[in-house]
Amino acid sequence: MKPYAYFPGCSLESLAKSYHLSAIEVAQELGVELKEIEDWNCCGATAYFPVDELLAYTLVARNLAIAEKEGFLDFVAPCSGCYKNAYFTNAYLQKDQDLAEHINYALEADNLHFEGTMRVRHLIEVFIDDVGLDEIEKKVSHPLKGLRVAPYYGCQLVRPRKDDEDVENPQFFEGLLSAIGAEPVEYASKTRCCGGSLIITNRKAALDMVHKLLKDAAYSHTDVIATTCPMCNVNLEVYQNQVNQEFGTNFSIPVMYFTQIMGMALGIQPGRLGIGKELVYGATLRNM
Amino acid sequence: MSERIGVYVCHCGTNIAGVVNVAEVSQWAGEKLAESGVVVSRDYKFMCSSLGQELIQKDIKEMGLTRVVVAACSPHLHEATFRNACKGAGLNPYLCELVSIREQDSWVHTDKVAATEKAKAIISGGVARVTYHEPLEPLHVPIHPDTLVVGGGIAGIQAALEIADAGFHVYLVEREPSIGGHMAQFDKTFPTLDCSACILTPKMVQVGNHPNITLLTWSEVTKVDGYVGNFEVTIKKRARFINEDLCTGCGICQEKCPKKVIDDVFEAGLDTRKVVYTPFPQAVPNYPVLDAPNCTFFLKGTCKACEKFCPTGAIDFNQKDEDITVQVGNIILATGFDLFDARRIPQYGYGRLANVYTSLEFERLCNASGPTGGNIVLRDGKTAPKSVGIVHCVGSRDQNYNPYCSAICCMQSLKFAHLVHERTGAEVYNFYIDIRTPSKGYEEFYQRLLEEGTHFVRGKVAEVTDAARQSGEDGKLIIQVEDTLIGKQRRIPVDMVILSAGLEARHDAKEVGKLFGIACSADSWYIERHPKLDPVATMTEGIFIAGCAQGPKDIPASVVQGAAASARVMGKIQQKEVSLEPVRATVDQDRCSGCRICNNLCPFSAILFHEDTMVSEVNPALCQGCGTCVAACPAGAISGTGFSDEQILAQIEGLLLLNVKHLELVPG
């Protein structure tokens, strides 16, 4: 298979290191070559757009241009925030010549030029579409029988709408979980927002949103919530204690990256998947 | 030029005169175009008035005019007026040309000087062109007195009855085993709360018994040839596997049939029916139909219970589809609507959450001959709901689905609210964006529902979920919505949710339209000739539309359109013949090379190809004079009467003022 431009994003080097570790492990196991692009910069997440739109797109465009320069055709981001920014920057610049010109003028300062020759993918997309569920199923050595997993898509993976896909009730994550032998649950809030950066800028709101997500997960008798984004994982996992404090609940639902869960099914050692670094650690998982 | 041309420039009040200097234009035409044949040039305030027309007529008679050019509004408006005026004075109407200096000049420009010069050029073009006009006679074709009505819903039934009662023969073709359409599925109709079947079935019975109506159910039109007054239609009568001459409608076959399938047409999927069945008790005709793809005999070769028990031996497994061809003069399409598929809005839970119903499903629930005998109960078949939420605008008024309003859902939602109040003690919530109750008795109906204690929440429902978050929500369907009138997001738990799904055009409307040669809008509703002034005619002569096929509407409006279409048809039949515009294409057979490019290009299928002589010929009755073939013919063998190459090239030269000597160049 051809190599993919891998854009880890800032959180995968800090708070979400286990996502990075498990992503690399699983990719290797499935024969997906992820090559980190050189000297990438922060994509700006949701913090740049409040200040300047053009600058926000420029930051992202720099990374796209670097990957293009290195000859890649697919730009893969494991973080939904980076993915959304990259996807739409790529799309707008391809469509709007004036915008591309303006931004290319800035990119020249780093000897870069955006061509618009790449596709932007989320890591989960690459596994499902490029490797294929049949292939993945074949490689599963420890099917996660009876493990009830809530497929938490989060918001930026599916929205804004890209084309004709189902943004309200997507099923691809469930498909992946079934392929690795787990039991995806009916998760009512599977595409609801975790609050994202509101955890900093409006903590009350974010905690309330996380509370609702945990409640809905509990309603579906979830063993573990699978995430596709570091922001979601942090909000649901790191702040679960604070939610309990705030709302008088006693949630103790493990939250893991989908790559960690995939890794377990593929028989990779938990340590290599960054498992054990969570603040919430469920008994079920200990038994796997 | 030996023509004597009269030029008439209209002021149209200030519409033209406010921008174009009409007096100057008129004088200019009289002087500068004299060499092109203009013998008189006048301007007048309102040419279309009787005085204005008389001006023209006087000049024709006294000055012996042979051509007339009127510079005024668009031909769409008054071409007929001026042509008739000329005819009245003894000049062939097709020797009169109307050029637009309003829509194409004064209404679109603000620079008065430039607009005046443009008007001169336009008139010059008209004068140059009209020289090449020839006197033409409209075509007269006889009208066959029979009519075809496609679609046996309320609109089609009304149209058929009106024509048949007037003494003319009608073929009524219906795709389902019985006529009645969607109206037969309803329980009560708004705002009178008449029982739908009670007001519909008398009409259905009339149709079934009418000596002037040939009822062809379980049938479809497969081919339409011909033109207004002379259509040849091929209808496929699908095999019912029942011999209609022997069947008494006793129903024993239906009783004895051992196999049940889900009835997703009449019962909207809520109930089952037998494989040999009549869709509902009051079906017209009352002969059942055998659903061959699901029949055990056709699938496995066994059973034949119906045949065994039929007392008259009316079951005929060897029956074949039959193609019949009929001649009709006019066609009315009244093919109705399909319901918006609520599964396209996953957040409303239809198909996933058991107690979410669509409007048609709920109608069946309320109907006394429906799956629950008219009891409003949940999917378990026994529990009565204690609270019901009715969601307006499902799939309508929404750029993500259908942008239009479906016209009937507000009233329908109010009707549902009333039925729930009447038959259960449940709390009823209606979630709306606007309450649209325009017709007679409709606003009063809304008042009634307010008095009955319905909770109206103004807000488009965001989602319907079963995930309980607080007490009172367990086991319920929770409707999440912003109550915009108080500015708060609310979660309202209910037992049952009814989605007032929008109306859509039939999913094969485009294909059916092509069969008949009529066009669909972007939303697939059939296009009327004029949205305000001619809603039942189409651009194709002899083909009319009525009912929801033309756009969403309620029953009274469907009835009105059915009657209107029938009146137009009867008007045509009374005239015994129709006169067609002679502006048509003709093929110069000497120049035609037989390449047949024009044959497939014609949007009206008006070009025939003669295999023996290897040339194409235009059928003048079908041709609408669009000019596509004229432009496409590589040999230049096709020209248009009324728009010949000569005429058009002359007009272009005229526009460029090439026919005017001593051109005045205007500064700037």
Place this chain on the structure above:
Amino acid sequence: MTAELSFSKEINNLMYASHGKPIKDCLQCGVCSGTCPAVEFMDHSPRELIGMIGADLKGDVLASNTFWSCASCFHCTVRCPAGIDIADMMYALKRYSIWKGQYQEGLIGPDFSEGFVKMIVNSGRSFEPILAVTYLPKFSARDLIQEAITATGLVLKGQMPLLPKKIKRLKNFQQMVRRIIPIGGTS
């Protein structure tokens, strides 16, 4: 003669790249506010805010905390029947607000965003602990204690980054930024 732009048009002009539908297309149906997961923490629902923009209540809109409580989850955008990109509008309001320096007192959002931008311009990468100065001072005592507990937990589990990173071609990067918005040599 200069034509004065309505507030609605001003905001629409800031919704550049998405080529959004005009805000005035709103039919006030409320599905955005019915969907919004953060609406309970907004002093005006998104629908109300759009109404206020249409009514030219610029001061009230800028004094609102609505768009600062937006998580940009885009759920409103995909459901809006008029096709308005509401989440993008929230971003446009943030940009307008920061540009004019006019916003509600005590909000963390504006300082956080500006701090984030400065941090990236200085190093090219994000480093959470630096950002702490933009929001910790505004936290309540209870929240501060909770944050300390959470942070400790993260450090103990090795999840907290301890050293900031810088990209290699930082000088070029800063040049690139300067070609978009004029910033000082060192910020």
